Amino acid sequence: MIIMHSLERIIISLFLLINSCQRTITVSALPPEPTSKPIVLWHGMGDSCCFSFSLGQIKIILEDQIPGVYVKSIMIGQDEIQDVENSYFMNVNKQIDQVCQELSEDRNLQDGYNAIGFSQGSQFLRAIAQRCPNPPILNLISLGGQHQGVYGLPNCGSLEHVLCDYLRRMLNYGAYYKFVQERLVQAEYWHDPLRENEYKKYSIFLADINNELTINETYKDNLKKLKTFVLVKFENDTMVQPRESEWFGFYKPGQAVELETLQESKLYTEDRLGLREMDKDGKIHFLSVNANHLQFTDVWFIENVINQYLI
Template sequence: MKKWLGIIFLIKYILAHPTPIVLWHGMGDTCCVDFSLGAFKQFLEREIPGVYVNSLRIGNSTIEDFENGYFMHPNKQVEYVCNMLANDPELQDGFNAIGFSQGAQFLRGVVQRCGHKLPPIKNVISLGGQHQGVYGLPHCGALQHATCDYVRKLLNYAAYYSWVQHSLVQATYWHDPLDEIMYKKSSQFLADINNERKINKTYIANLNRLENFVLVKFDSDSIVQPRETEWFGFYAPGQAERLLPLEESNLYKKDRLGLRKMKESGKLIFLSTPGDHLHFPQEWFVEKILKPYLL
């Protein structure tokens, strides 16, 4: 009888204290606007009564947050968020995290670089993250004007110049398959968190502490090139036509991040949805993401 009473108490406690959720928005977005992540935060709070949701604001205002998505180096953003999460008292018993677009690979950077210093990060959901980088930028999120054209031109012609790497976020995960040597040498963010230059065992250990790493690919994505990067796929080196799935890449074969181990143990989850970039029905999210990984 005492055993059953204990189980009932535990269930009631869990229902009354849902696991907190951290959100990191993508390029051309901010943490809190009502028509974007602000609305998604409210959706989560409706679906999971009592849940604490921290939608990350990088900077002192939503304007700074928007600008930093383009111009604050990811290494600085990751450090900023590591400190923010460590000092959030609502997260001290652990949390789940959802990354939107570039926010997904930045969240992975947080997991790998400071996960051992944070409360337990349980499940990470990557919605359209560019984990093997991008080679092409047909759209710039919400920024559809002259600045978007400027961003594209810089990436196409000067992505690996040091000053561009320092000043433009998207350059730090630009991955040129025609020049893998330059990419590995000059990429100031992605090549590091993908263990392209050397093996950082802390990165592997921290990533493998996750309960689940869920990768969501948008099958009609018109923003991310190639869309297979959302599942850690990318172009075969030396050309930009033939695509390799994760399992055929050196990243997987040499297990440079422990992804093979995660896949074999069932912790690396591949999901897809037919929509364009970050377009998904709420019903799909509830059934495929919220119920299995957030409750």
């Protein structure tokens, strides 16, 4: 069983205390006369729902630009520290189940909502769209999401010297061992192109939502209900390997050098997830930012995300 050492917990706690204002988002049960659809946010690895320097700031921008909008930022756990820990060490499928229940019980979302995923939060929200269509996601915006997974963690964030080394050791040791899959978040979207058969058979999350072994028609039907699926790739990304995964691209099977686009993949040519049909219908929008992972300006976010898809 994977156990986080007490030293790692202390480091995480100190990091959060130094860098976060520890602000918890609170919203009224019934916001006054909202002018736009509510918005759900899901943060990435090593982040939390409410940090003032990340999603807390995004929430402020959304509320300033869209008066009266209801913004829900997903937190997994009882506080921000647990939220960060769970972004590494809580089974993704359990997280999806928990969030599905939470969203279904939120009265503010019953007529549908827009969703913005940040890094790994993007593929988690896609799983929500495919598995939990009620209430429905209208527009799904993926900022640096790894929809074909990752094969490497070249730069996984501020706690690199502790958690990143730990993650690399575990993933290199055996990403597809059952006990690793069930307890390490990043293993659940680890996509080894040199071990495609193992990935398809033993990946308990990504291979499932990508219809790798069998085609789940419900997943296809639910995803195609999206009005728009926005995929944002960061051209200078040093965290996601390969960065093409942010547009559903990946390495060609059997090697880790030559890349293929979404349109060249079996996922598209066989339309295993409905993406080809969505693309033909103009529902998939491919955006790019000439920057590193999630390094976008407020101006870019307002002009390219809020004004285009949320108002």
